[in-house]
Amino acid sequence: MALNIPGLVAVIVFYVIILATGIWAAWKTKKEERKGNRTEVAIVGGRNMNFIVILFTTAATWVGGGYINGTAEIVYLPSKGLAWVQAPLGFLSAFIIGGIFFVKPIRSKKYVTMMDPLQETYGNAMGSILFIPSLLGDIFWFAAILASLGATVSVILGVAGYISIIISACTVVVYTLLGGLYSVAYTDVIQLLFMMVSLWICVPFALLNPATENIFYTAFNGSYQAAWIGNIETEYIGRWLDDFVYLSLNSITWQIYFQRILAASSTWQARITSCMAGVLTAILAIPSVLIGAAAASTDWNQTSYSSPSPAERGESSMILPIVLQYLCPTYVSVAGLGAIAAAVMSSADSSLLSASSIFAHNIYKKMLRKKACETEVLCIMRISMVVFGSVAAGLAFLSHSVYDLWFLSGELVYALLFPQLCCVLFIPNTNTYGSAASFLFGLILRLLGGESTLKLPPVIRYPGCRLVDGIYVQLFPFKTFTMLVSLTTIIFVSYLTRFLFGKKIIPIRWDVCNIMKESKPHNLQSSSEEQIDLRPSSINISHLDGHT
Missing domain, CATH: 1.20.1730.10 (Sodium/glucose cotransporter)
Incomplete structure (x- = not known):
């Protein structure tokens, strides 16, 4: 040309x-x-x-x-x-x-x-x-x-x-x-x-x-x-x-x-x-x-x-x-x-x-x-x-391979990072144990759903999964499902570990993340410009109804 x-x-x-x-x-x-x-x-x-x-x-x-x-x-x-x-x-x-x-x-x-x-x-x-x-x-x-x-x-x-x-x-x-x-x-x-x-x-x-x-x-x-x-x-x-x-x-x-x-x-x-x-x-x-x-x-x-x-x-x-x-x-x-x-x-x-x-x-x-x-x-x-x-x-210079990797990384941000951000901003008392469990479980669950970029066939075939041109396609909304499972995991594990350490069911000396030393809920002290109350009684969990 x-x-x-x-x-x-x-x-x-x-x-x-x-x-x-x-x-x-x-x-x-x-x-x-x-x-x-x-x-x-x-x-x-x-x-x-x-x-x-x-x-x-x-x-x-x-x-x-x-x-x-x-x-x-x-x-x-x-x-x-x-x-x-x-x-x-x-x-x-x-x-x-x-x-x-x-x-x-x-x-x-x-x-x-x-x-x-x-x-x-x-x-x-x-x-x-x-x-x-x-x-x-x-x-x-x-x-x-x-x-x-x-x-x-x-x-x-x-x-x-x-x-x-x-x-x-x-x-x-x-x-x-x-x-x-x-x-x-x-x-x-x-x-x-x-x-x-x-x-x-x-x-x-x-x-x-x-x-x-x-x-x-x-x-x-x-x-x-x-x-x-x-x-x-x-x-x-x-x-x-x-x-x-x-x-x-x-x-x-x-x-x-x-x-x-x-x-x-x-x-x-x-x-x-x-x-x-x-x-x-x-x-x-x-x-x-x-x-x-x-x-x-x-x-x-x-x-x-x-x-x-x-x-x-x-x-x-x-x-x-x-x-x-x-x-x-x-x-x-x-x-x-x-x-x-x-x-x-x-x-x-x-x-x-x-x-x-x-x-x-x-x-x-x-x-x-x-x-x-x-x-x-x-x-x-x-x-x-x-x-x-x-x-x-x-x-x-990898062209289409880069697009595939970009889409995959975006899905990982959705499944792993969005739930964590919601929790630190809107849900009190989530902790490092919940964060780590959510990250690990969400990552595994997403990869088990399959990824053609990495040539990973789906181990979990959600309802509607079908083979199209030699590639498995998930028709079930598994990305959002993975995100919701990740969100549930961080909340459940956080409150469970706090309960287990608080009741001494697990010895405090095993608390390597020191969550019990931070007994008070997340208190994001507001600036002089605006005040926000994040005590448990004031949290509106309905804020979690939306996501990108």
Whole structure:
């Protein structure tokens, strides 16, 4: 494929703008660091970031390359369709649930990261173990979206994918390293604006192409493949609900979410921002839906792409860049590429900052070097950015394998980390024994459900488990079932061990986690800004009814 010189120049200009914005934000960070805690400025923006900036950076983080590419792909797939596009509504639910239930308790003690309450309750050792699935999720996510960008660039610009992966990773690492959350947030604003404008420019060209039939007709009467509106067969309802609840609850349990919540100047602002970001995230899926519908309504024989169709060639995952390349003019497809690049970078920098923040603050500062000064912690944070960024860039060349590993790590966060976070925030007297038992049991139960990525056949075949194309598919909502079992385990084991030690049924000298020395319930002393009472009598267990 010939090199697209105008497109390449446009993309280079875009990268220069983003890098310049990140460097400007780094200068602003230096000014803020003179006013207070340097680590807090780098990680949570000094807790006084602008409302609009937080709103845009929160939405931009979730609207990544996988989000806009994946939405178009699902709408286009003959076996899926719009009925299976769950991410927009799932993220909307997640942000509303997070804003209502999680914002106040996580802000009450001015935590710096999501891991702080976990370490405070279960100890540093257990906290470091709980960090592992979160770290893997951030790295695999970074790698997956870099891989998505590399594939897109190769289609539209004719440039080798590995070049865009390396350049994008280096750009993200540089401005994130220099400015922390300020650089990430302000570049996210530019990226989100560019993304919104660019994608909407592409939509009318894709819909009005002569090869594309009216999408309102093909929504229910597919001309070239199945109707793109899709449907949910009765036997797949359990799987659909499992995926939706997973998205609605698991999306909360990430440092990238709490990093923005903690950066707000007040609890009220954090709650409003969370809910509005959910709405904005859902709206930003509309262009991708329309592009996917256009692809499903196109006679590809009338385009230079020719036959067979992308679905028949196994290129459904690339449907968005294919539409931009073959249904839009060159200058429009370049704008669409810019939108994808913006989406990728807005998510990549957030995952990089998330992983390095937790490592520097929770692992290095709290465990390895408790007397480390602010300068040392920031230095470690920046070194970890380079290391994690390099690892993610290397993994990006694995392409589909990285996507599989990202999905698996996300499911582990859902099954292992979400129940633990719920307990430390809403349920008193859970302890390290319950946490360890829940982590171990949840991990085993999830792996026994099977995982094609690791070539693990399901040992536990839940109701509806079937063999599809040589791979076992669980139709039972086993991800949510595993999460609920993990949640039940931590509560049961925590109260059981406290009872056994309290009644001297087990000798106190065997209490290696010293839970009996902490006889009073978790009392998260509130800051002067807001007070929260977590005594047993005041806990509302109904808060646990929701999850991502």
